[in-house]
Amino acid sequence: MSPLSGPERSGCLKILNLMSKVDLLSLSDTITNKMIVVEDVTEAKETILSFTKNGEELLKRKKVHRDIIFKYLAKEGVVMPPNSEKHQLVKRTLELWSSAEVVVEEHVPGATDDIKQRLVPNTDMEMADVKADIGCDTFMLGQQFCSWFFQLLNSQNPSLGQQAQDWGPQHFWPDAKLRLVARAGSDQLEEFLGAELVSCRFLALTKEEHLHFSPNLEPHGLKVLSSAHGLVLVAVAGTIHRDNTCLGVFEQIFGLIRSPLDNNTWKIKFVNMKIRGQDALAGAQTTAPALTYNASELQTLCTL
Structure with a gap:
């Protein structure tokens, strides 16, 4: 089971949801050293989460591009200058997760109960x-x-x-x-x-x-x-x-x-x-x- 905290896991999942299928499969291979074969995007996300030590490790991966982190923060209501560099976006994301001011994302197979916690409503809530x-x-x-x-x-x-x-x-x-x-x-x-x-x-x-x-x-x-x-x-x-x-x-x-x-x-x-x-x-x-x-x-x- 991943050592990620609830807010970290939720935030990482949202970032993975913004990535392309090709990048997700490639990232899963990199993290597991190709020891685990995944067949679809859902399996890739869960594998990545399970084998990620902490949020910072995932954010610094090459496949997690700067634009993806920028878009994630914007969706969370965090305003950053458009010319922010990746390390600045990583730092702000980690601050957001450590404060637990994060919208917890939907459940994926094998996710912990932390994913079910709802701190603020998500987009599909009435x-x-x-x-x-x-x-x-x-x-x-x-x-x-x-x-x-x-x-x-x-x-x-x-x-x-x-x-x-x-x-x-x-x-x-x-x-x-x-x-x-x-x-x-x-x-x-x-x-x-x-x-x-x-x-x-x-x-x-x-x-x-x-x-x-x-x-x-x-x-x-x-x-x-x-x-x-x-x-x-x-x-x-x-x-x-x-x-x-x-x-x-x-x-x-x-x-x-x-x-x-x-x-x-x-x-x-x-x-x-x-x-x-x-x-x-x-x-x-x-x-x-x-x-x-x-x-x-x-x-x-x-x-x-």
């Missing part, structure tokens, strides 16, 4: 599984929601090579509103009303414009407020990428309300979104951006 009572840890609810939302949205981007998950108007209230302000020299305002239109506009950002959103889920990039009437406000900042190019930063405020007719699922009531392109940043730091909204501005939205 929004109903993102549950937290008002009065409990609302910050964790915000982290869970943002992890779920952006993984789901990013999965629609064909350039990332992921399987598109179940995106659609079912995640929004029928009268949902989207207010989108894009700033690249001058402000451009778009407003959409209704679950179908709001859903389609978000879908266009990733599926057609090939944008990739990396939220900053640390305390300076994420704030969560709740009202006595059941509204939960989630505000998050992050960076926007296309391929390996950082295009700018975004700030998003979600208004969430449970739907008692849909298994108490959290649904999106409104979204206020601001996008600032590189030209509008005037050389400002774009890694791990912080929210510019203050508490009083967010509190005002809670009373709407």
Whole structure:
């Protein structure tokens, strides 16, 4: 059995899932010195995990290319400069695993029970599984929601090579509103009303414009407020990428309300979104951006 810890094993599995079949089979041969013959990708992954001493050993393998680690971190919501070298990405990945702030991936045959642990929702989970009572840890609810939302949205981007998950108007209230302000020299305002239109506009950002959103889920990039009437406000900042190019930063405020007719699922009531392109940043730091909204501005939205 592999000596990998639960977070290490989960993270390594996600990285293996991003690799090609040819590289997986080759890596399995290298690690076992061709003493074990594997017949398919699933066997190759489990063999690699079983014979890997620690996460660092796998990350430093030649077949685990820099771009794969970069893509893995982006999917985990970890923002890194596009020109980061492999050793920098390896270091940040190990820090992520040691903090256990990792989405545990799906089970593979022979995997330990650690793989079944779910710290935050993955992309194919229903929004109903993102549950937290008002009065409990609302910050964790915000982290869970943002992890779920952006993984789901990013999965629609064909350039990332992921399987598109179940995106659609079912995640929004029928009268949902989207207010989108894009700033690249001058402000451009778009407003959409209704679950179908709001859903389609978000879908266009990733599926057609090939944008990739990396939220900053640390305390300076994420704030969560709740009202006595059941509204939960989630505000998050992050960076926007296309391929390996950082295009700018975004700030998003979600208004969430449970739907008692849909298994108490959290649904999106409104979204206020601001996008600032590189030209509008005037050389400002774009890694791990912080929210510019203050508490009083967010509190005002809670009373709407």
